[in-house]
Amino acid sequence: MVNLEQLDLHLVVHCEKRFVDGYNLKYNIINRLFQLNKFLFNIRSCLYLNDQICLLSNEDCQHSFNDFKNNKIISCVDYFQVFKHGQCHIYSYPYRAKTYEYITNNFPGGLFQYVREVSLYDDRPFEHEFFVTIAKSFPFMEQLTIYNRNPQKNKSYEQSKYDNQHLSPIQYPYLSVLELLSAHDDYVEQFLLDIKTSIIRTVNVQVLLSTLDRITQSFTRDATRINCRKLFSIYVPRDMSISTQLKDYFPHTKICTI
Numbered sequence: 001m002v003n004l005e006q007l008d009l010h011l012v013v014h015c016e017k018r019f020v021d022g023y024n025l026k027y028n029i030i031n032r033l034f035q036l037n038k039f040l041f042n043i044r045s046c047l048y049l050n051d052q053i054c055l056l057s058n059e060d061c062q063h064s065f066n067d068f069k070n071n072k073i074i075s076c077v078d079y080f081q082v083f084k085h086g087q088c089h090i091y092s093y094p095y096r097a098k099t100y101e102y103i104t105n106n107f108p109g110g111l112f113q114y115v116r117e118v119s120l121y122d123d124r125p126f127e128h129e130f131f132v133t134i135a136k137s138f139p140f141m142e143q144l145t146i147y148n149r150n151p152q153k154n155k156s157y158e159q160s161k162y163d164n165q166h167l168s169p170i171q172y173p174y175l176s177v178l179e180l181l182s183a184h185d186d187y188v189e190q191f192l193l194d195i196k197t198s199i200i201r202t203v204n205v206q207v208l209l210s211t212l213d214r215i216t217q218s219f220t221r222d223a224t225r226i227n228c229r230k231l232f233s234i235y236v237p238r239d240m241s242i243s244t245q246l247k248d249y250f251p252h253t254k255i256c257t258i
Helices: 022-028 058-063 128-137 155-165 185-192 209-215 222-228 244-249
Strands: 006-015 038-048 072-080 085-093 099-103 117-121 143-148 177-183 203-206 231-236 254-257
Touching (some): 058 072, 185 209, 185 222
Parallel strands (some): 117 143, 203 231
Antiparallel strands (some): 038 085, 072 085
């Protein structure tokens, strides 16, 4: 092990006192592997907030990698006061993993050509421009999960921009799975309004039927009809009767019972 020359490390770590940063990696790994000449990593460390006095900032974390001369290192530090925890994601860039989890509003951007599965998580709203960044950063994304119960704040402003400037909808050319069970209605609408999102292929959407009912105005709303016709499947409660109106609104969609 001490003669290891190359190391590619992928970890999710639950910490008690402090996040994993450059100082930690240097002390515990680099200084112990004398032959190491290539070190790539993708580490997300999580920390419960228990009235810690000194919390690592993103600037502090980035500074800890000043001695890593051979790699470009990206760090992203977030604290979620509502949920009483924080996370620190550090990775070598270019990023070569197939998944990128728990992206927040602090996402620094970049190009991630190898990533196929993405999840978004925050206790602050995701506005429309955030989704523009996600689409550009992950051009080959196939699966997207959203964890955010907070409504968008700039919804009316974004709507007026589309109405006045005829902006192009966001495209996700390879998206095939969209998981919205833990998403606020605004993010379901973000993907079902054809002026905001262009669905290129049929998509398997996991969303509550009650949410769909609200967004589509009881399956009568024209603004969401085009994208709803491209849904591959939706799930309804087993004891619910499937109305003709529901079937007509999703003519090409497989309606499954759970």
